[in-house]
Amino acid sequence: MPRAGNVQANALDVCIDEWVARLLARAALLPSPLRQDVLSGLTRFAAERNVAELPPQGTSQSVVDSLDDGVLSELGRSVGAMAGALPWEPTTRSDDDGRDLGLCVFGPLLGLDATQAGLMLVRPGSQYPLHRHAPAEAYLVLSGTGSWRFGGAEDFVPVEPGSIVVNNRADLHSAIAGEEPLLAFYVLWP
Ligand SMILES: [Fe+2]
Helix, strand or coil: CHHHHHHHHHHHHHHHHHHHHHHHHHHHHCCHHHHHHHHHHHHHHHCCCCCCCCCCCCCCHHHHHHHHHCCCCCHHHHHHHHHHHCCECCCCCCCCCCCCEEEEEEEHHHHCCEEEEEEEEEECCCEEEEEECCCCCEEEEECEEEEEEEECCCCCCEEECEEEEEEEEECCCHHHCCCCCEEEEEECCC
């Protein structure tokens, strides 16, 4: 009989495979040379990741309660089902202490090295702070139609679940959740 944690780890592996496949399909439609950069970053992540190993117990943050509202988009429901087994943490970019913003960092779970990946969760009406970083980044929106600033633009525009959001290296970017929790899978590469 498999341990419950292993079942959730397997479920996470299946989800990650699906999310990467969706990101690759959407990245293929991006203009060049962004397309090549995103495709090579995603390929690098897929080659680097190992089978998921979850800690014996999940770690919750109060923002994770927002996943229980029954308002998740179809893509996000699989995360809602496994959320209790995942290690959530506050973001260092805010002092909200996990009330409004949460991250599930996949690096230690997948044995990542040069790439990074994880889940971002934003409580309805809250904003993930404007920030920039050296790696490039692609998000797959899993749930919630929020407003995103990304890709070097300065305006916030609505982005629907299932969409790809790409930030070039050092682009300032941010996201504001609408009436539903905003949940997204992200991958970063150097
Ligand atoms: Fe970012």
